[in-house]
Amino acid sequence: MAFIPHKLLPTTLVGSYPQPDWLINRDNLAGRFPPRVRARELWRIDEAFLEQAQDDATIVAIRDQERAGLDIITDGEVRRESYSNRFATALEGIDLDNPGTALDRSGHPNPVPRISGKIRRKHPVAVRDVAFLKANTDHPIKITVPGPFTMSQQAQNDFYEHTKEAALDYAVAVNAEIRDLFEAGADVVQIDEPYMQARPEMAREYGLEALNTALDGITGTTCVHICFGYAAIIHERPEGYSFLPEFAACHCTQVSIETAQSNLDTKVLETLPDKTILLGVIDLEDEAVETPETVAARIRRALVHKDASQIIVAPDCGMKYLPRERAYAKLLAMVAGTEIVRGELEAKAA
Numbered sequence: 233m234a235f236i237p238h239k240l241l242p243t244t245l246v247g248s249y250p251q252p253d254w255l256i257n258r259d260n261l262a263g264r265f266p267p268r269v270r271a272r273e274l275w276r277i278d279e280a281f282l283e284q285a286q287d288d289a290t291i292v293a294i295r296d297q298e299r300a301g302l303d304i305i306t307d308g309e310v311r312r313e314s315y316s317n318r319f320a321t322a323l324e325g326i327d328l329d330n331p332g333t334a335l336d337r338s339g340h341p342n343p344v345p346r347i348s349g350k351i352r353r354k355h356p357v358a359v360r361d362v363a364f365l366k367a368n369t370d371h372p373i374k375i376t377v378p379g380p381f382t383m384s385q386q387a388q389n390d391f392y393e394h395t396k397e398a399a400l401d402y403a404v405a406v407n408a409e410i411r412d413l414f415e416a417g418a419d420v421v422q423i424d425e426p427y428m429q430a431r432p433e434m435a436r437e438y439g440l441e442a443l444n445t446a447l448d449g450i451t452g453t454t455c456v457h458i459c460f461g462y463a464a465i466i467h468e469r470p471e472g473y474s475f476l477p478e479f480a481a482c483h484c485t486q487v488s489i490e491t492a493q494s495n496l497d498t499k500v501l502e503t504l505p506d507k508t509i510l511l512g513v514i515d516l517e518d519e520a521v522e523t524p525e526t527v528a529a530r531i532r533r534a535l536v537h538k539d540a541s542q543i544i545v546a547p548d549c550g551m552k553y554l555p556r557e558r559a560y561a562k563l564l565a566m567v568a569g570t571e572i573v574r575g576e577l578e579a580k581a582a
Contacts, residue, residue, distance in 0.1 A: 239303065239574070240540055240541065240574050240577060240578070241531070241540055241543055241544070241545055241570050241573060241574050241577075242303035242304055242544050242545070243301070243302045243303050243304070243544070243545045243546065243566060243567055243570050244302055244303060244304035244305070244306070244374060244510070244544055244545075244546050245297065245302065245305075245306045245308070245374075245546060245547065245550075245551065245563075246422075246457055246488055246510070246512070246546050246547055246548070246549050246550050246551075247306055247309050247315060247374075247376040247422060247424065247457070247550045248306075248308060248309040248312075248315065248550030248551055248552035249293045249296065249297070249306070249308030249309070249310070249550075249551050249552065249559060250308075250551060250552055250553075250554055250555065250556040250559050251289060251308075251310050251552065252289050252292065252556070253276075254276060254285075255275070255276060255277060255285055255286065255289045255310070256274050256275055256276060257273075257274055257275075257276055260273065260274055261274055261552075261553070262553060265336050265340070265342055266313075266314035266315065266316070266317075267313050267314050267317050267343075268314070268316065268317050268320065268334075268342055268343060268344040268345060268386045268387075269317060269321060269328070269331045269343050269344065269345060270313065270317060270321050270328070271313045271314075271317070274313050286310055286311045287364065289308075289310045290307050290308060290310045290311065290361075290364065290365070290368075291368055293306075293307065293308030293310050294307070294308070294365065294368050294369050296560055296563070297371075297563070298369065298371065300560060300563035300564050300566075300567055301563075301564075301567040302371070302563065302567065303371065303372070304371065304372045304373070304374050304419070304420065304544070305365065305369045305371040305372070305373050305374070306365070306373070306374050306375065306376070307361050307364070307365045307373075307375065309376065309550065309552065311361060315376065315378060315424050315550060316378035316382065316383060316386060316424065317345075318357065318358075319357050319358070319377055319378050319383075319406075319409070320345050320378060320383050320386065320387070321345055322353075322354065322355070322357045323351050323352065323353055323354065323402075323405055324349065324350070324351065324352040324353070324354050325347055325348065325349040325350050325351040325352060325391065325401075326345045326346065326347060326348070326351070326387075327345075327346045327347075327348040328345075330346055330348075331343040331344060331345065331346055331388075332344050332345065332346035332347075332387065332388020332390065333388055334385070334386060334387060334388055336386075337426070337427065337430040344386050344387050344388055345383075345386070345387045345388070346387070346388045346390055347387050347388065347389045347390055347391045347392065347398055348390055348391055349391055350391070350401060351398060351401040351402055351404075351405060352401070352404075352405060353404075353405035353408050353409060356409060356412045356413075356416075357377075357409060358375055358377065358409065358413060359412050359413065359415075359416045361375060362375050362413050362416040362417055362418045363416050363417065366416070366417040366418075372419040372420070373417070373418060373419050373420070374418065374419065374420035374421070374422055374455070375413050375418045375420075375421055375422070376421075376422040376423075376424055376457075377406055377409055377410065377413070377421065377422070377423055377424070378406075378423070378424050379406065379423045379424055379425035379427075379428070379442075379443060379446065379456070380399050380400070380402035380403035380405075380406050380442040380443065380445070380446050381399050381402075381425055381427055381428055381434075381435060381438075381439035381442050381443060382424065382425050382426055382427040382428070383399075383402045384396075384398045384399035384402055384442070385427040385430075385431060385434075386427070395434075395438075396437070396438040396441075396442075399438055399439065399442040400438075400441070400442055400445055402442065402446075403442040403443070403445035403446040404445065404446075406423065406446040407445065407446045407447070407448055407449070407450070410423075410446065410447075410450055410452075410454070411449075411450065414450070414452040418452070419452075419453065420452075420453045420454070420455055420486075421450075421452060421453075421454050421455070422454070422455040422456070422457055422486075422488065423443065423446060423447075423454065423455070423456050423457070423484070424456075424457045425439070425443060425456055425457065425458055426457070426458060426459050426460075427439075428440075428443075428458055428475045429458050429459065429460060429473060429474060429475050429476075432474040432475040435475050435478070436475070436478065439475075440478055440479075440481060440482060443456065443482055443483075443484075444481075444482060444483050447482070447483040447484060448483070450483070453485045453486065454483075454484045454485050454486065455484060455485065455486035455487070455488050455510055456479060456482060456484045456486070456487055456488065457488035457510070457549075458473065458475065458476065458479070458487070458488070458489060459488075459489075459490050459512075459548065459549045460490060460493070460494060460549075472494070472496060472497060472500065473489070473496075473500065476489065476500055476503065476504070477500070477503035477504070479504060479507065480503060480504055480505070480506065480507070482507075484507070485507070485508060486507060486508040486509070486510055486544065487504055487507045487508075487509055487510065488509075488510035488512070488546065489509065489510065489511065489512055490512040490548035490549060491511060491512050491513060491530060491533070491534065491548070492512055492513050492514055492515040492530055492548050493512075493515050493516065493517050493548050498533045498534045498536065498537050498538075499536075499537050500537075501534060501537040501538045502537050502538075507542070508542045508543070508544060509534070509538055509542060509543050509544070510544045510546045511530075511531065511534050511543050511544065511545055511546065512546055512547055512548035512549065513527050513530040513531055513545055513546070513547070513548075513566060513569070514527070514546075514547035514548055514551075514562050514565075514566050515548065516547060516548050516549055516550075516551060516553070516554060519554065519555065519558050521558065521561040521562050521565055522562065522565045522566075522569070523565065523569075524565055524568035524569040524571075524572055525569065525572065526565075526569065527545075527565055527566050527568070527569025527570065527572075528569040528570075528572040528573045530569075531543070531545060531569065531570065531573045532573060535573075540573075540577055545566060545569075545570045546566075547562065547563075547566065
């Protein structure tokens with residue numbers, strides 16, 4: 233059954249929320265590109281107590297979202313070193329002892345998983361995360377997984393004849409994970425596919441096919457997030473997407489986009505008439521906290537091209553690189569700005 237938000241213009245995170253300094257070395261995190269292989273050195277907690285510490289930090293992230301007034305809650309991705317590596321390194325066919333190298337979206341080489349055999353999912357990866365999240369909030373919940381195309385671009389392929397084959401096997405693994413996440417109680421599952429923006433030609437060649445394979449037979453509410461990269465790391469941002477209208481042919485329910493940091497021309501939303509839009513309205517490059525009216529103005533720009541019933545309000549991307557107090561203040565502004573526009577719409581309809 234499709235998830236239906238309880239109110240007009242519901243609010244949510246894209247996925248991540250800042251992890252506490254006592255849990256993770258945030259200076260180390262900020263001084264590197266998001267890890268594609270495991271990065272145990274980021275954690276401040278001994279391995280014997282790490283899961284318990286991550287659980288506690290997840291509750292903090294949940295409570296911050298609830299206190300800020302968000303409608304759909306994530307786990308903040310607190311247990312992850314990056315949005316993709318926790319899942320990507322849990323798969324069969326990956327040589328964890330001998331990483332490969334691939335170019336990140338800035339063009340620099342980065343250690344990545346090395347594909348040495350057929351990619352298969354060995355076990356559920358985030359099912360416990362969903363169960364924990366569901367047990368600790370009475371709000372609708374969302375969980376995120378990395379997309380098959382993006383994982384195929386963040387790996388060194390030493391097994392498949394063509395990277396497309398790897399992407400399709402990643403898709404089968406993601407499909408199995410999504411099914412288990414809904415079974416565990418997720419209301420929304422989001423697939424993160426930033427590399428479909430970074431490498432649009434290959435995305436058109438086989439990325440959409442892989443994404444639809446990951447969504448094959450899925451009946452729950454699904455969202456695909458496409459972005460220009462973390463603002464803390466990627467500073468040059470185009471004014472428009474090189475891969476977005478193509479999602480009209482995607483089997484997902486929602487598409488998550490950035491509009492604040494790039495001052496996106498929201499007319500592009502007209503190319504996705506059947507999709508609910510996760511509308512990014514919080515600039516994560518600028519630590520200055522938006523006023524509620526700034527947020528409201530960003531929402532209104534989208535309402536020219538998209539009905540309010542098809543909009544969910546969110547930050548542009550994951551918030552993990554922001555200082556915690558700034559992230560929370562930005563959530564408060566986001567909720568307050570949304571309430572301004574919600575009030576305007578309700579008054580107009582009365």
